[in-house]
Amino acid sequence: MTEQEEKNILVVKEYMQISYDPERSSSKNVAHLVASDNKFIAPTTFPDIHNCQAYADEHGKLMKSINDLRITEINYLIAKDDQVALRYSAEGSHCGQPYEGIQATGRKAKWTAAALFKLNHEGKITLFIKEWDKLSMWKQLGFPLEEATKVPSI
Known part of the structure; x- marks a missing residue:
């Protein structure tokens, strides 16, 4: 692994830790x-x-509702040139504030997500693509599935 790839991993880890x-x-x-x-x-x-x-900012709002949300494991973390990819497992309970009008269910969920990052020559993130097992999370938390299964317009 190159020195720049190692630096890119540190930037991504810091971004995820803050988020x-x-x-x-x-x-x-x-x-x-x-x-x-x-x-x-x-x-x-x-x-x-x-x-x-x-x-x-939006993730901060989500964490006010799922106030014990945390990454439990980084399953994969790979860097190549200006890109970093990670897959992680997370968990949390809806015990905080209402989320988009949904009162706290008290239910716990576990899910996985993948994140792809691209960084510039200065080591700044230029692109973040996120895929997340939202349907599984919503089911476990008892959230309305219509919201989790909406197909966005492209």
Whole structure:
């Protein structure tokens, strides 16, 4: 692994640590890790979010509802040139604030997600693509499945 690939992994890990910390998940706290023209793509899970800062803000809102949400394991972490890919397992309980009008169910869920990142020559994130097992999570939490199965317009 090259020195730049190792640095890219550290940037991605820091971004994920901030995004999964209910006290720090915000656009302000990830701004130093992302390029100004970055893109976020997650059409089936966060269709209205288009950059990494907005994702951190939105994930912070989610964590107010699933207030014990955490990554339990990084299953795979691979870097090649300017790209980093990771797959991880997470869990959490809907014991916090209502989520999009859904009162706390008290139910716990476990799910997996994959994240693909691209970084520029300065080591800033330019692209983050996220795939997440939202349907499984929603089922376990007792959320309305219509929301999890909406097909976004492309």
